[in-house]
Amino acid sequence: MIKNVSADILIIGSGLAGCAAAYKAASAGKNVLVLEKMDYFGGNSNLAGGGYASSDSVLKYREKFNLEPDSWQLHAEDTFKAGGGIGDMALIETMAKGAPEGLNWLISCGVTFTDALNQIGGHSVHRAYMSDITGRQIMDKVHAAAEAAGAVFMNRCAVTGFLKENGRVTGVTAVRKMPEDGEGETEDEKLTIMASDRVIIASGGFSRDTALRQKYCPALTEDYGCSNHEGATGEVIRLAQQAGAAVTGMEYIQLYPCADPKSGGIDTCGFHAYTGAGYGMIYVNQKGERFVNELLGRDAVSDAQVQNCEKPTFAVFNQEIADILGLSGDEIERFTKVKRLYAADTLEGLAEAVNIPAGALRAAVDSHNAFVAGEKEDDFGKVRGTTFHLLKDGPFYAIPQWPTVHFTMGGLKIDTKARVLDGQGQPIPGLYAAGECCGGIHGKNRLGGNALAECVVFGFIAGECRR
Ligand SMILES: Cc1cc2nc3c(=O)[nH]c(=O)nc-3n(C[C@H](O)[C@H](O)[C@H](O)COP(=O)(O)OP(=O)(O)OC[C@H]3O[C@@H](n4cnc5c(N)ncnc54)[C@H](O)[C@@H]3O)c2cc1C
Numbered sequence: 001m002i003k004n005v006s007a008d009i010l011i012i013g014s015g016l017a018g019c020a021a022a023y024k025a026a027s028a029g030k031n032v033l034v035l036e037k038m039d040y041f042g043g044n045s046n047l048a049g050g051g052y053a054s055s056d057s058v059l060k061y062r063e064k065f066n067l068e069p070d071s072w073q074l075h076a077e078d079t080f081k082a083g084g085g086i087g088d089m090a091l092i093e094t095m096a097k098g099a100p101e102g103l104n105w106l107i108s109c110g111v112t113f114t115d116a117l118n119q120i121g122g123h124s125v126h127r128a129y130m131s132d133i134t135g136r137q138i139m140d141k142v143h144a145a146a147e148a149a150g151a152v153f154m155n156r157c158a159v160t161g162f163l164k165e166n167g168r169v170t171g172v173t174a175v176r177k178m179p180e181d182g183e184g185e186t187e188d189e190k191l192t193i194m195a196s197d198r199v200i201i202a203s204g205g206f207s208r209d210t211a212l213r214q215k216y217c218p219a220l221t222e223d224y225g226c227s228n229h230e231g232a233t234g235e236v237i238r239l240a241q242q243a244g245a246a247v248t249g250m251e252y253i254q255l256y257p258c259a260d261p262k263s264g265g266i267d268t269c270g271f272h273a274y275t276g277a278g279y280g281m282i283y284v285n286q287k288g289e290r291f292v293n294e295l296l297g298r299d300a301v302s303d304a305q306v307q308n309c310e311k312p313t314f315a316v317f318n319q320e321i322a323d324i325l326g327l328s329g330d331e332i333e334r335f336t337k338v339k340r341l342y343a344a345d346t347l348e349g350l351a352e353a354v355n356i357p358a359g360a361l362r363a364a365v366d367s368h369n370a371f372v373a374g375e376k377e378d379d380f381g382k383v384r385g386t387t388f389h390l391l392k393d394g395p396f397y398a399i400p401q402w403p404t405v406h407f408t409m410g411g412l413k414i415d416t417k418a419r420v421l422d423g424q425g426q427p428i429p430g431l432y433a434a435g436e437c438c439g440g441i442h443g444k445n446r447l448g449g450n451a452l453a454e455c456v457v458f459g460f461i462a463g464e465c466r467r
Contacts, residue, residue: 002190007033007152009463010172010195011202012159012236015043016452017435018202019142020102020459026149028465030197034151035174037158038231042139043204044436045455047229049271050111050131050138051120053449054099057129058107061117067126068386072096075127079450082122082297083409083443086249091441094416095450095457102456103129109141114326119278119385120448122297126387128449130275132326157191159236162199162243162431169243169430171195198430200462201420202455205408205436206234207253213405216251225264225404227256237437240412244422245431248439249410254446255302259404260340261312266404269340272325273315273399274448279324280388281317282368283401285309288351288360290368293380299445302403312400314354316365320389322397332397342398350396365391407446410439418462434458 009025011018014036026032040046055070056062062070075096080087107113111131118128131138147153154176161173171194178188206212207228213220226232241247258273259266273281277294283301285291291313292304305313322332335341344350347365351358371378372388412420412433419427435455442450 002192004192004194005033006194006196007031008195008197009033009200009465010035010193011200012172013043013202013204013435013437014041014143014153014155015045015202015204015435016139016142016455017459018200019139019146020456021200021202021434021463022146022151023142023149024460024463025465026146026151030465032151033193034146034153035157035159035172035193036153036155039156039179041143041153041155042136044229044232046136046139047227047266048135048138048452049266050133050135051118051128051275051449052103052106052131052452053123053127053447054103054129054453055096055127056100057103059113059129061129062126065117067117070125070127072099074124075099078122078124079441079447080443082445082447084445085443087443088440090416091414094461095441095454098457098460099453102453102460105456106138106142109145111138111141116324118275119295119387120275121277121295121301122445122447126278159239161239163192163194164243167429169199169428172199195430197465198432201236201240201412201431201433201437202435202459203236203437205232205411206237207232207405207408209233212238213253213408216410217253220253220405225259227259227264227266227404227406237411240420240431243431244428245420246413246423247411248413249443250439252409252442252444253405254298254407254409255306255403256406257298257301257305257403258315258399258401261400261402264404266406267340268331269335269399270401272327273401276315276317276321276325278385278387279321280368280372280391281315281321282364282391283313283315284356284361284364285313286356288356288358288364290364290380293378293382295382297445297447298406305403312402314356314398315401316350316361316391316396316398318391318394318396320393324389340399343395345394347394347396350398354398354400407451408436409442409444409446411437413440414438414458418458432462434462
């Protein structure tokens, strides 16, 4: 038997984009239903390191730390440039302009941020606000805000198709899995869910969908690790295509350069290895040599590893940088025990611990220190930053790292009103999308912190019910 359900607004996916849309629509008095296929809510957003790129916020860190000026225009320019000049400038500007409002909303939901503004790879200025709570905790807060506004969430409910009438998307078909230990009904439930106002796709990216990613990027076989949650598969993108939606940029799939070489996951060490570049951390190969400008975009740093290095490479830093990053003594002890991080009082001791030539590591550090001190230009063209530190006093640390499949830049084609477009560039009535399921913003390569901004900005637009 097929059960019929209805709502004003139906949202597919309970990640950040879905929650932002649900909050906005429910706050406008709409009857909102969010469908989530997994038995947990929050998707990839649960795993996020909490970096959010924004040119401004109520925290006013730029003024507080006397940092260089920024603007939404510069944020948009950096995003376009990092994306290889192929991103959709109208979408990019919408994201950059809306990012501060989105960040302020997260803060109003109770998301807290560290007392620092970071410069991360590819951004020309310090612009990344870093949450000091986990992605899971961020999602608990925004999920609660959406529920408090009146949105209803249903898990274990996978969308299997779109319903259309006279060219308009009017709802979806779905299957709701019964819990294995559930009492009473055990058959999966088939649902037809109608949406009188709109359907919003917020189903995330497809990094875990090896078949789909290999369709566009044959080199990204199963041998690559993946940082995403299990549900990051692209069936909703495929179903939307069957309903007439166009896709863009599907071949652009981002590798994250600093993942755990063993699991392919991104843990605390992986986040620190990436963020630390803005404070003067260096990356070295197994010969103990630097091989890249650490502040380049993720694509360039990943490419440099895959093309020119043996697995793994190492992020090298000292106590001063560890303190800035907030890497605690307890964490250092925990990570060194499991060989996720190596520590030594001297550089030579560190080289021995990770089995790389001490002389080469010393030469790499000395040369980088001379650059940081203003005595020479960087060997890899890095621009000297005001927040760089000398790698002078120990203890010294090394984090092994290697690229992992991380983010899909491509996806559904949308316009600045978050309307899903068809092959002729026309909006499909009743169909909207937001978040990582969309393409067009990040071009060939996404800048760190831009995904969370994109989710909130376009989630808000999709959920905003002004016509
Ligand atoms: C480890 C990690 C760290 C990251 N760190 C950052 C960071 O610090 N800053 C940043 O900007 N970005 C970061 N990103 C990227 C960012 O987290 C994601 O791009 C973003 O959270 C995606 O949000 P979303 O709402 O679009 O999708 P998701 O959060 O993935 O939510 C989509 C939801 O849709 C559900 N779904 C899919 N198909 C169906 C279906 N058929 N039916 C019903 N539900 C379905 C999924 O199960 C999922 O729960 C990180 C990503 C990872 C993996």
